Amino acid sequence: MYILIVNTFSANGKGLKILKTLEEHPLFKKSYCRSFKTEYEGHAEKIAQQVAEIHKEQINCFIVIGGDGTLHEVINGLKHFSSLPIGFIPAGTGNDFARGCGLAGDPVDVFKAILAGRRQRDYWPGDYLTDDRSRKYGRQFVNNIGIGLEADVVEAVNNSKYKKVFTRLRLNSLTYSFAFLTVLKSFKPLTIRLEIDGRVKRMDNVWMLTVSNHPYYGGGMKINPQAKVQPNIFSVLIVENISRWKVLLLFLTVFWGKHIKMKEVSHYYASSLKVDSETAISFQADGQNGKCKACDISKETERRKIFGVFTKLSS
Numbered sequence: 001m002y003i004l005i006v007n008t009f010s011a012n013g014k015g016l017k018i019l020k021t022l023e024e025h026p027l028f029k030k031s032y033c034r035s036f037k038t039e040y041e042g043h044a045e046k047i048a049q050q051v052a053e054i055h056k057e058q059i060n061c062f063i064v065i066g067g068d069g070t071l072h073e074v075i076n077g078l079k080h081f082s083s084l085p086i087g088f089i090p091a092g093t094g095n096d097f098a099r100g101c102g103l104a105g106d107p108v109d110v111f112k113a114i115l116a117g118r119r120q121r122d123y124w125p126g127d128y129l130t131d132d133r134s135r136k137y138g139r140q141f142v143n144n145i146g147i148g149l150e151a152d153v154v155e156a157v158n159n160s161k162y163k164k165v166f167t168r169l170r171l172n173s174l175t176y177s178f179a180f181l182t183v184l185k186s187f188k189p190l191t192i193r194l195e196i197d198g199r200v201k202r203m204d205n206v207w208m209l210t211v212s213n214h215p216y217y218g219g220g221m222k223i224n225p226q227a228k229v230q231p232n233i234f235s236v237l238i239v240e241n242i243s244r245w246k247v248l249l250l251f252l253t254v255f256w257g258k259h260i261k262m263k264e265v266s267h268y269y270a271s272s273l274k275v276d277s278e279t280a281i282s283f284q285a286d287g288q289n290g291k292c293k294a295c296d297i298s299k300e301t302e303r304r305k306i307f308g309v310f311t312k313l314s315s
């Protein structure tokens with residue numbers, strides 16, 4: 001059985017268009033596919049978890065049709081079912097996971113490839129625990145997790161009215177640019193305690209800290225160009241002690257990944273990090289925003305099988 005979890009609203013209805021096309025394909029009925037449309041935020045996670053709990057023995061693959069937010073939810077719904085494969089048909093506005101993983105292709109071709117079960121890639125999401133650090137509340141991220149300016153930008157994007165307008169006009173990157181400029185004016189750098197693979201740093205002028213599973217963020221910005229899809233190791237980017245105007249320069253160069261040459265930008269490879277702050281700070285995980293005073297980040301040890309069409313391995 002194939003379970004399709006579809007955000008019909010992603011990218012202004014792209015998810016719905018793809019679902020309609022697939023439902024008319026002869027393979028849809030022949031292959032015992034069942035589709036579920038998400039009705040509210042968090043619904044994809046619930047569907048994935050409930051269906052896996054009841055039908056795990058009969059499921060060949062969960063097929064996600066939507067954006068990275070929907071994929072984030074499904075991965076979390078299935079965090080106790082890591083052996084269940086996931087197929088991904090990108091239908092979001094940002095599609096950073098597809099970009100970072102080298103996933104591409106026409107949705108029908110991807111659907112056929114998933115059903116044929118021939119093309120797959122191993123993937124290791126990140127784990128994160130906030131505040132009370134109880135494993136019970138642990139979650140996973142697919143793309144990246146970050147604090148500082150980028151988290152405030154994500155929060156502004158998620159609360160914005162202009163996201164829909166820019167998406168309709170196919171000007172997605174303008175959404176981030178607009179939010180970035182708004183947030184930059186009033187952003188206050190962070191004071192944190194950072195433990196990175198056991199080494200402790202106290203930092204009092206942090207603008208951004210991003211932990212990545214692959215290079216991309218915010219719909220194509222190459223925020224962590226050295227990141228690779230691999231087990232055990234994250235790519236970590238820290239921006240500190242930088243002036244406001246230079247952040248603007250950083251933003252202009254981030255699409256090409258040239259910002260890492262700036263002296264205020266440092267890069268690390270690490271397998272675990274702990275962040276502590278005396279006051280609550282914003283964080284973002286795969287574009288979902290929240291607040292915390294503490295965050296532990298580590299690489300998931302269980303690999304996930306991702307099915308789709310991989311044209312190139314961009315990371």
Ligand SMILES: Nc1ncnc2c1ncn2[C@@H]1O[C@H](COP(=O)(O)OP(=O)(O)OP(=O)(O)O)[C@@H](O)[C@H]1O
Pocket residue numbers: 007008009010011012038039040041042043066067068069070071073091092093094095096287288
């Ligand atoms: N029916 C719905 N109503 C409101 N929100 C929904 C619904 N279905 C899903 N969502 C939420 O919409 C958010 C964004 O969805 P998704 O990531 O699929 O699309 P996107 O924002 O267009 O793409 P991307 O994340 O790649 O930019 C998700 O966090 C999800 O929880």
